[in-house]
Amino acid sequence: MTTSLKAALKTHFGFENFRSKLQEDVVKAVVRRDRDVFVCMPTGAGKSLCYQLPAVLAEGITLVISPLIALIQDQVDHLKSLNIPACSINSKLPAGERRLILADLGSSSPKLKLLYITPEMVASPSFQPCLTDLCTRGLLSYLAVDEAHCVSQWGHDFRPDYLKLGGLRTRLPGVPCLALTATAPKKVQEDISESLKLSSPLSFVTPVFRSNLHYDVIFREMLPNPYVHLYAFVRKSLALDAGSNAQGCGIVYCRTREGCETVAYQLTKLGVLAKAYHAGLKAGDRTEVQHEWMQGKVLVIVATISFGMGVDKANVRFVAHWNLAKSLASYYQESGRAGRDGLPSSCRTYYSPKDKEQLNFLIRQEIGRRQEKRGSAKETDKAGITDFEAMVSDSPRNVASPENLAAAAAAAGAASLSCPDTSLSLHLPTSCRHATISKFFGDKTPNCAGACDYCRNPKGVRAQLEKAAALSTKTEAQSRPSGPFGFQPDLYEGGKKGYGFERHGDSSDAAGEGPREDFVPPDVDCPLREASSQRIPRLTVKKSRPTLSSMSSPPLSCGTLSLAVDLEHEVFKSSKSSNLYKAAVLKKVSEMKKTAPAPARGNGDDETEVKEEATASSSCSDELQGFTSASEIYSMKRKRVGAGQRGSSNPFVTAKELLKPSMLDSKGTESGSESNTDASSAVTSSIRARANAAAAASLSSPTKTGKAMSKKQQKLAEAAKSSRNISQYFVKKPTVEKSQEEEMEVDEEGLDAPLSHTTTADPREDSKPQEHSPEVIPVESETEEESKTDVIIIPDEVEEEALELEQLQETDKESTAEPNKPAEEAKPPLISEVSDDVKANRESPPPAKRSRPADGRRVTFNPNVQERALLPVNEPPKPVTLKEAADIVVRYLDPFYTQGKFANKELFKSFARYLSHLLAEGRSRGKGQVKAEAKALIKKLFSSVKRCESEEDWKHLKRPHSCKTTENKE
Ligand SMILES: Nc1ncnc2c1ncn2[C@@H]1O[C@H](COP(=O)(O)OP(=O)(O)OP(=O)(O)O)[C@@H](O)[C@H]1O
Ligand SMILES: [Zn+2]
Numbered sequence: 017m018t019t020s021l022k023a024a025l026k027t028h029f030g031f032e033n034f035r036s037k038l039q040e041d042v043v044k045a046v047v048r049r050d051r052d053v054f055v056c057m058p059t060g061a062g063k064s065l066c067y068q069l070p071a072v073l074a075e076g077i078t079l080v081i082s083p084l085i086a087l088i089q090d091q092v093d094h095l096k097s098l099n100i101p102a103c104s105i106n107s108k109l110p111a112g113e114r115r116l117i118l119a120d121l122g123s124s125s126p127k128l129k130l131l132y133i134t135p136e137m138v139a140s141p142s143f144q145p146c147l148t149d150l151c152t153r154g155l156l157s158y159l160a161v162d163e164a165h166c167v168s169q170w171g172h173d174f175r176p177d178y179l180k181l182g183g184l185r186t187r188l189p190g191v192p193c194l195a196l197t198a199t200a201p202k203k204v205q206e207d208i209s210e211s212l213k214l215s216s217p218l219s220f221v222t223p224v225f226r227s228n229l230h231y232d233v234i235f236r237e238m239l240p241n242p243y244v245h246l247y248a249f250v251r252k253s254l255a256l257d258a259g260s261n262a263q264g265c266g267i268v269y270c271r272t273r274e275g276c277e278t279v280a281y282q283l284t285k286l287g288v289l290a291k292a293y294h295a296g297l298k299a300g301d302r303t304e305v306q307h308e309w310m311q312g313k314v315l316v317i318v319a320t321i322s323f324g325m326g327v328d329k330a331n332v333r334f335v336a337h338w339n340l341a342k343s344l345a346s347y348y349q350e351s352g353r354a355g356r357d358g359l360p361s362s363c364r365t366y367y368s369p370k371d372k373e374q375l376n377f378l379i380r381q382e383i384g385r386r387q388e389k390r391g392s393a394k395e396t397d398k399a400g401i402t403d404f405e406a407m408v409s410d411s412p413r414n415v416a417s418p419e420n421l422a423a424a425a426a427a428a429g430a431a432s433l434s435c436p437d438t439s440l441s442l443h444l445p446t447s448c449r450h451a452t453i454s455k456f457f458g459d460k461t462p463n464c465a466g467a468c469d470y471c472r473n474p475k476g477v478r479a480q481l482e483k484a485a486a487l488s489t490k491t492e493a494q495s496r497p498s499g500p501f502g503f504q505p506d507l508y509e510g511g512k513k514g515y516g517f518e519r520h521g522d523s524s525d526a527a528g529e530g531p532r533e534d535f536v537p538p539d540v541d542c543p544l545r546e547a548s549s550q551r552i553p554r555l556t557v558k559k560s561r562p563t564l565s566s567m568s569s570p571p572l573s574c575g576t577l578s579l580a581v582d583l584e585h586e587v588f589k590s591s592k593s594s595n596l597y598k599a600a601v602l603k604k605v606s607e608m609k610k611t612a613p614a615p616a617r618g619n620g621d622d623e624t625e626v627k628e629e630a631t632a633s634s635s636c637s638d639e640l641q642g643f644t645s646a647s648e649i650y651s652m653k654r655k656r657v658g659a660g661q662r663g664s665s666n667p668f669v670t671a672k673e674l675l676k677p678s679m680l681d682s683k684g685t686e687s688g689s690e691s692n693t694d695a696s697s698a699v700t701s702s703i704r705a706r707a708n709a710a711a712a713a714s715l716s717s718p719t720k721t722g723k724a725m726s727k728k729q730q731k732l733a734e735a736a737k738s739s740r741n742i743s744q745y746f747v748k749k750p751t752v753e754k755s756q757e758e759e760m761e762v763d764e765e766g767l768d769a770p771l772s773h774t775t776t777a778d779p780r781e782d783s784k785p786q787e788h789s790p791e792v793i794p795v796e797s798e799t800e801e802e803s804k805t806d807v808i809i810i811p812d813e814v815e816e817e818a819l820e821l822e823q824l825q826e827t828d829k830e831s832t833a834e835p836n837k838p839a840e841e842a843k844p845p846l847i848s849e850v851s852d853d854v855k856a857n858r859e860s861p862p863p864a865k866r867s868r869p870a871d872g873r874r875v876t877f878n879p880n881v882q883e884r885a886l887l888p889v890n891e892p893p894k895p896v897t898l899k900e901a902a903d904i905v906v907r908y909l910d911p912f913y914t915q916g917k918f919a920n921k922e923l924f925k926s927f928a929r930y931l932s933h934l935l936a937e938g939r940s941r942g943k944g945q946v947k948a949e950a951k952a953l954i955k956k957l958f959s960s961v962k963r964c965e966s967e968e969d970w971k972h973l974k975r976p977h978s979c980k981t982t983e984n985k986e
Contacts, residue, residue, distance in 0.1 A: 017044060028072050028100060036064040042066040042220045046158070046194055047073060052214040054164075055196045056221040060328065060348070060356035062090065062689035063196045067160035071130050072100055074157035077121070077150060080132045082162040083175055084325060088132040095130060102130040106137060122145055126155060135166075135177035137632075138184060141930065141967075156191045159184075161212060163325070165345075168207035176922050178211070185213045193217075199224075202458040224348065224454055225462035228355045229363050231449040232469035233477075235484045236366040243282035245367065246336060249318060250288050253334035253362045264333035265309060268318040270702045271339035271352055271371070279338055280318040293323045324350060330357035336364045340371040341620060344456050403860070405973070494853065613627075771783035896946045901936040902928065904943070908950050919965045927970055934975055950976060 018430045021043060025031050034040035039062050045053050047070045058062050071078035082088045088104045095102035103117055137143055152155050161167070167178035185193060195217070196206050209217055239245045247267070251257055254264045268283075268290070270276045276292035283290035291314045308314040310329060317323065318338075335354040341347035347365075355361030414800045449468040451461045464471045587604060590596035896904075905928050918924040931953060935946045954975050961969045 017047075021047070024073055025065075026071060029065065029069065029098060031065075034258075035065070038220055038222060039066060042936075043069050045218050045220070046192070049074075049158075049192050052193045052212075052217040053195070054205065054214060054217040054219045054221075056200045056219075056227065057196075057198065057225070058222055059198045059352050060330070061222060063162070063198070066196065067158060067194050068095065068130065069161075071158060075130050076155040076157035077126060078130050078158040079138075079147075079150075079156055079159055080130055080160045080162060081135055081138060081178075081181060082132055083134065083166055083178075085134065087162075087325060088134070090328075091130055092130075100130070101128050103128060103413075104130065104132040105143070107136060114255070118146060121150060121155075131978060133813075135181060136174060139177060139180040142933075144880060150518075151188050151191070156188060160194045160196065162196050163198075164208045164212065165197040165200050165204050167195075167211045168200075168204040176920075182211050182213050196350070199345050199457070201345060201456060204345075223462070224357065224457045225450055225459065226352070227467055228358055228360050228464065229256040229351065229450075230360065230467050231363045231365075233352070233365045233367050233449075233480075235480055236368045237370075238484055238487060239479070242366060243279070243286065246279070246288040246338070247283055247288060249336060249362070249364060250283065250290075250334065254315060255333075256288070263312045264331050264338065265312060265314075265329070266316050267324065267332060267350075267353060268316060268336045268338050270318060270320060273320060275338060276318045280288050283316055283318070288316055289314050290318050292315050293319040295320065295322050320347070321350065324353055327353065329353075331359070332356065332361065333359075334362040334364065336366065338366050340365065340367065341548065348453055348457070428639050458929070484656040575860065677721060795801075839884075869968055894942055895941055896936055896941060898932060898936040900943065901946055901950075902932040904947050904950050905931045905935065908947075908954055912954065912958065917963050919963060923964055923967070926967060927964065930967075930970060931973075934973070937975070 018040070021040070022033070025034065034043070038057065042053060042055050043066055045051065046066060053066075055063055067078060067080065071080075080088075080091075082091070085106055085108065086103075092102050092104050105114060109117075117128070117131075120128055122129070133143070138147070161178075161181060164178075166175040166180060168174060193212060193214055195214060197204075197208070197213055200208065200221075205221075208214070213705070234245065236242050250266060251268055268279055270279055273292070273294040273296040276294050280290040282293040290780070291308065293302055293305045293309075295302075297305070305314065305317065306323070306327070309317040310327075321341075332354045335351045337346075337347070337350070341350055353361035354363055365600050403512060411885055448464040448471045450464040450471075454460065454462050466472045470477050527744075585600070587600045591600050821891060909924065909928055909931070912918065913921070913924045918927070931950065934953070935941075935949055941949075956973060957964065960972070962969070
């Protein structure tokens with residue numbers, strides 16, 4: 017058998033030998049087909065071959081379940097390059113190709129050997145006939161479940177759709193199953209076996225210890241300059257000083273996008289080319305960054321955890337965690353991307369107690385949210401906490417715990433060393449970091465032989481701890497109850513004051529820039545009215561911002577500035593939370609835009625005008641020198657900041673600051689600068705806010721600033737338009753004051769993915785459509801361009817959903833998909849995922865879809881009113897696309913989800929998907945009809961069931977053909 021396997025290995029894959037005895041043993045076991053098989057091997061050990069080779073040798077088709085389209089694409093491309101017939105069915109596939117695949121699968125002897133598919137797709141109703149057909153004809157040779165840990169709610173990457181695979185399994189009797197993962201503690205292994213209904217599986221588990229990896233931990237906040245420290249680490253790890261020619265590279269993981277941007281910027285500035293990678297970048301940019309890094313053109317990739325899964329690069333010489341990983345399992349997997357070639361590599365954590373607090377908070381918050389949705393607690397809810405504690409716990413209970421948590425305490429993330437705000441001396445790391453990891457995964461203690469800082473220099477590690485403890489005590493003593501804005505640790509879990517401004521203040525947290533920052537009341541001369549008021553919990557005043565005097569751009573006129581200040585103050589007074597404040601600002605700006613004359617553009621006088629403005633305002637700015645300027649005072653919660661927001665820690669910028677770059681742009685002095693990068697690509701709240709604020713400011717001086725409208729400003733204004741919808745979405749919300757949670761949840765990309773879908777801030781909390789009232793806004797003052805963009809409303813939910821899916825499904829290979837899929841548009845896909853549609857919605861700004869109604873009025877937000885007011889007169893209805901149908905469905909369905917009418921989010925999504933397809937079928941109807949039908953169907957559903965508990969609940973729904981709308985009548 018060995019000989020024939022080896023021959024096949026050579027013939028089909030070009031390998032002389034198996035990579036390891038383990039790989040060979042697994043392949044042999046799989047080929048025997050008499051048992052299910054469980055494989056736990058480190059990343060890069062060659063797991064894929066364990067099912068690919070048997071798949072090639074077997075008759076029939078191997079169904080491979082993999083969580084990411086990007087991963088699937090890589091695998092399929094690789095197999096195709098080896099002439100092995102493999103493909104994937106997903107919603108990105110052009111209809112023609114999909115038909116071909118389905119035709120092959122339906123033929124008597126399909127040519128395909130491997131069919132890759134996501135768990136969502138395999139569970140989708142449209143795929144079932146194909147699956148059943150293959151199964152009944154005995155054409156399925158194996159079921160391979162890659163990244164099988166996603167099936168476990170104890171695992172760090174739980175994906176609810178993986179749970180459905182148990183059901184799938186039972187429908188495929190006699191098909192041997194192979195489950196593969198790189199990281200699975202005992203508990204997760206058991207869970208995998210149970211959930212996938214593996215029958216007495218043969219287990220192949222590699223020890224987790226990797227002797228070529230060196231682990232250490234540095235207390236970030238004890239460093240005079242953490243970036244310089246990181247830079248030195250990079251140089252050393254890549255042997256740059258030794259003039260090494262070895263093409264090594266490295267990864268720095270940050271929790272937030274902003275952190276990535278900052279670290280990448282700092283490293284590059286110091287002399288090592290580093291680039292950021294996160295879901296806030298355009299897909300193409302992400303792919304390019306990854307590509308450059310793979311090719312060694314960029315030495316360091318600074319990424320959120322959206323980067324890495326499936327990245328097959330052997331010579332990663334270091335993995336640094338600038339922020340803590342969220343669990344020991346995650347840490348092991350992330351750091352494990354180093355040294356796949358077996359050569360010595362470094363894994364370093366830059367530990368900060370703030371990270372620990374924030375992560376702890378976020379994890380608990382997420383669990384609370386899940387429980388709230390579910391209405392009950394589950395034992396597995398604790399998984400997130402225990403896994404995290406495995407990283408950072410310093411509690412004696414855990415140290416004594418037989419379940420490794422203790423071990424973890426001293427462990428890998430070193431976070432163990434954490435918690436300087438407790439008595440550190442009691443919890444010195446008591447063992448080697450490798451040992452901790454091994455214990456966590458249920459392995460026996462390895463022989464570290466100096467491959468961690470503790471084993472190398474236990475004294476040094478202790479000394480660091482003690483120093484950190486001392487520093488922390490000092491900092492606490494200094495900062496404790498320092499007036500109304502002080503951090504009050506006693507209240508940590510008690511209320512919003514307990515979280516304090518400084519903890520969740522802003523970006524410096526994430527980026528780890530230096531020591532903890534205390535709230536500094538603003539200068540008495542600060543132009544912002546009520547600047548020191550803390551009536552809105554997360555609007556902080558920061559003195560550390562540059563003052564007017566330090567600005568290089570032309571200053572504003574006094575009038576503009578004071579108007580901006582007044583505007584802000586008015587809104588500030590009437591808002592109760594930062595979100596409401598933000599929404600109100602956006603609304604105000606939007607209103608003003610409508611009542612002001614359209615700004616003249618591009619008349620060639622820009623430069624003169626700007627100069628005039630600068631001269632006119634110079635005296636005013638002089639007066640203000642030394643003060644924190646109005647525009648730099650509000651520090652809102654961080655929102656997604658896209659490329660080009662490097663180092664920026666204050667995403668919410670008010671009128672004046674916005675005007676500054678825009679005026680510069682208009683003079684051409686900063687065109688092409690990084691702040692000028694495609695604003696639309698990162699339509700973040702911050703940018704929207706900037707755009708709106710810009711518009712507001714320009715209105716305060718309509719002639720001058722209007723003329724100075726730059727390209728950038730136009731782009732921003734465009735971004736603002738799409739935000740207007742969202743602002744209305746917000747503004748109709750009840751004035752419920754939210755806790756500091758919101759501040760943290762926004763851009764915690766690093767946490768989003770690992771905590772599964774639900775970790776992303778639940779969009780529904782921010783979007784309660786049922787509370788919106790119709791709003792009719794006159795359009796007289798609008799520019800033509802503006803009026804085109806207001807028809808489609810993108811609920812935040814859609815954006816969040818898209819982000820979530822982006823992270824989970826298409827993180828890094830977006831470019832492999834066709835940008836616009838005419839085929840998809842032309843014909844309803846046989847198999848599709850609503851998620852992609854939703855995503856598409858987010859990526860492309862809402863197109864102008866309807867002409868303005870004859871009465872010159874535009875209706876926003878209330879879909880019922882829209883229908884009437886916006887229907888084109890005497891024009892045949894434009895047939896809806898699937899995407900448009902999905903938009904409509906999501907919008908109408910969302911309130912029901914919010915009201916708890918769906919047992920869980922998956923059902924909600926599944927119904928949305930079902931309904932979208934139903935409504936888009938045939939493509940012959942216009943929007944009005946689709947809307948009416950959507951409403952009718954939803955109504956019908958909830959007239960038969962009080963709460964949707966299963967897919968059966970909607971199976972009876974059919975398109976209501978009798979449903980007539982205005983559009984129909986035309
Ligand atoms: N027998 C072999 N000889 C040489 N190279 C091999 C062999 N088997 C696999 N490889 C190569 O090893 C690399 C890693 O394999 P693979 O991607 O399957 O790892 P993996 O264990 O699935 O990692 P991950 O956990 O990241 O998915 C690939 O480039 C693959 O081609
Ligand atoms: Zn050790």
